[in-house]
Structures are given as C-alpha cells and as structure tokens.
Amino acid sequence: MNEERLVKGLKKKQMWAYETLYNEYAPRLGSVIKSYLGTDDVEDVLQETFIKVYKNIRKFRGDSKLSTWLYRIAVNICKDIIAKRAKKKEYLTDFQENDDYATFEPPASTNVFKEVMDELSLEELMKVVEKLAEDDRLLIRLRDIDGMSYEDIAGIIDKPVGTVKSRLHYARKRLKELLEEVGYSEHSR
Amino acid sequence: MSTRDSLNDYLDEGLAENDLNETEREDLKNYLTALALFRERTNYRPSKNLKNNVLGKVKKANLLPYRLGVLMAACVLAFFVTFDFFSSNVIEIRSRDAAPDPFEQLLMLQRSSGPLVYSLSTEDAELSGDSFAQISIEDKLMRSVEFLRDDVKAGADLAVVSSTY
Numbered sequence A: 001m002n003e004e005r006l007v008k009g010l011k012k013k014q015m016w017a018y019e020t021l022y023n024e025y026a027p028r029l030g031s032v033i034k035s036y037l038g039t040d041d042v043e044d045v046l047q048e049t050f051i052k053v054y055k056n057i058r059k060f061r062g063d064s065k066l067s068t069w070l071y072r073i074a075v076n077i078c079k080d081i082i083a084k085r086a087k088k089k090e091y092l093t094d095f096q097e098n099d100d101y102a103t104f105e106p107p108a109s110t111n112v113f114k115e116v117m118d119e120l121s122l123e124e125l126m127k128v129v130e131k132l133a134e135d136d137r138l139l140i141r142l143r144d145i146d147g148m149s150y151e152d153i154a155g156i157i158d159k160p161v162g163t164v165k166s167r168l169h170y171a172r173k174r175l176k177e178l179l180e181e182v183g184y185s186e187h188s189r
Numbered sequence B: 001m002s003t004r005d006s007l008n009d010y011l012d013e014g015l016a017e018n019d020l021n022e023t024e025r026e027d028l029k030n031y032l033t034a035l036a037l038f039r040e041r042t043n044y045r046p047s048k049n050l051k052n053n054v055l056g057k058v059k060k061a062n063l064l065p066y067r068l069g070v071l072m073a074a075c076v077l078a079f080f081v082t083f084d085f086f087s088s089n090v091i092e093i094r095s096r097d098a099a100p101d102p103f104e105q106l107l108m109l110q111r112s113s114g115p116l117v118y119s120l121s122t123e124d125a126e127l128s129g130d131s132f133a134q135i136s137i138e139d140k141l142m143r144s145v146e147f148l149r150d151d152v153k154a155g156a157d158l159a160v161v162s163s164t165y
Helices: A003-011 A015-037 A042-059 A066-088 A112-131 A134-145 A150-157 A161-181 B004-013 B022-042 B048-088 B102-109 B122-127 B137-153
Strands: B089-095 B156-162
Touching: A003 A015, A003 A042, A003 A066, A015 A042, A015 A066, A015 A134, A015 B022, A015 B048, A042 A066, A042 B048, A066 A134, A066 A150, A112 A161, A112 B022, A134 A150, A134 A161, A134 B022, A150 A161, A161 B004, A161 B022, B004 B022
Parallel strands: none
Antiparallel strands: B089 B156
C-alpha cells in the first residue's frame, strides 16, 4: 500500500483508507500497547489512537513515516494512562493469556514433571520481564522484537537517537541482570 | 559473566555468534528466549468487534458536519416560519353575539381590511398609512394584550386568523 495514497485518503476522510490503516496497524499497535501497559486496556487505547488519527491527520506533514506518527500517538496515550495510574496509585499488571491472543505452548514432552517444570520456568521468565520498567519494555519491544531503527524509535518517543541507544543498552543490561538474579538458564530447563 | 557490550554488539553491531565465548552465548540464549516469550505473551490479535467499533466511530464523525448542517437549516426554517407567522397574523376581535360572516372571513383570508373591529395586520397598517407597522412585534403584542383586557370585559370574542395559511 502506497503510503502517500493512504495519507491522501485519510486526509479526505475516506472510509477505505481508515479500514486499510486499521488492518495494517491495529495488530502491531496492539502488541506495542500491551507490551507497554501490560493490561487489558489495549482495546480502549487502540480506539482512542484511531480517533486521534482521524482528528489530527490534517496536521501530519509527512516529515516522518506514517507508522512512526501512529506509534507516537499510541505511546503518548499510554503515557497519559500511566501518569493517571501514578496519581491514583494503581499498579496493574496483567500478562494473563486471553482467548483473543496467541497462546504460548510449552514444548511437547512425554515427561509430565519436565512439562510442569518448563511451565514454571516460563512463568518465572514472564515475572522477570514484568519487573522491567514500562519504558524499558517499550524500547526492547520496538527494537529487539519489532526490529525498528533507532531513528524511528527516536521519532516515536521524541528523544535523540543517542539517548535511545543508551536507554536501550541499559534496558537490555537490566533484563540480563534480572535473568541472572532468578538464576534462569536455558540449560537448567 | 559477559559484558554488556558483547550483547549489544551482537544485537546492534552484527557481531558474529562465533566471536562470543561460552558465557556470552549462554547469556545471549537466555536473552533471546526471554524475548521470544515476551513476544508471544504480548502478541495481540484485534477482535472483529473492535474493528466495527473503530470504523463506526469514524463513520459517525464523518457524518457529523452534515447532521449539523441539517440541524442548522431546520432551525433557520423554523425561525423564518415563526417570524413570518407573527408578522403576518391577524387578531380579530368582535362581539360575542355577532355571527361570523363567511364573506368577511374570506376577505380576511385574501388580506382585505374588511369590517373588523380591530386589526393588527401589519400589511393593513401599511396600506392605511398607519405608522403601526413601524412598531416592533413585542410592542404590538403588548398592545394586543391591552386590547383584550378592555374588549373581553365588554363581552367581545377573540379569534386569530392568519391570512398567510
């Protein structure tokens, strides 16, 4: 899909453009939102993101990629939610599996004990990831999982490239340390 | 224990796996496993419901200017109809005993002055050269109330005939 044509359609408020935008970006945005917030507010944030796109598309000048702009809107909405949570002193973490989402299946094994131990190990691993700060989870998601460039990430979180690099390096180091703390090892599984 | 640099160098600078020592490879494997699990657990598949909700809201927002336009047009039309009604209606006051004359009523409908006791038709006032037409509608209404007070006491009847409708 040609981005220029899509942006033109979005600015003209044509339904086919919004449907295309949704089909292409909703899963990716949803994953990033879930990584960042770690809750089931994903649908609300996604809805708000697309409504904001509708209201502000005329302000999009094409200085950055459309995807970068989209991610930035979603991330800013997430930041607002986190700020509200901090005010309310809520702490929600929900990495529970959901019927709508892909489930992680442990490797097949005839040894039940080993299967159970594997499951525990994976749960332990998720707890480690949950201990990371939201911003660290976001950076690891965007760079190491979604494969975005540093320039794109800098555009999304509105920080210089150098800052993004150093923060990401710190986030990776932090995750590694957390893994070592719990003594997690591939060999021990 | 591997240094931070080897992990970052591998992930960012393209350092080959062969260049890593045993411990660094172990750390890398653990890190990549954690990443794989993180990706699986945070993978999101939007529901059809969500798509309908989002596109429905966009459609609604698209239609809003047209709805506002129709509403404004309806308000303007209502204003003009009301204004026209009050500026061209006629209040007829006659004695209770007098039978309504159909011809007289027909004349009224045709905007003739007719044998009326009182007429508040602005057009009649204009025709007779009365400066009544220059008085504001509010003043006219206040005057008509005064009329009613006196004439209803005297046993007069009141009918409103609009010559426009």
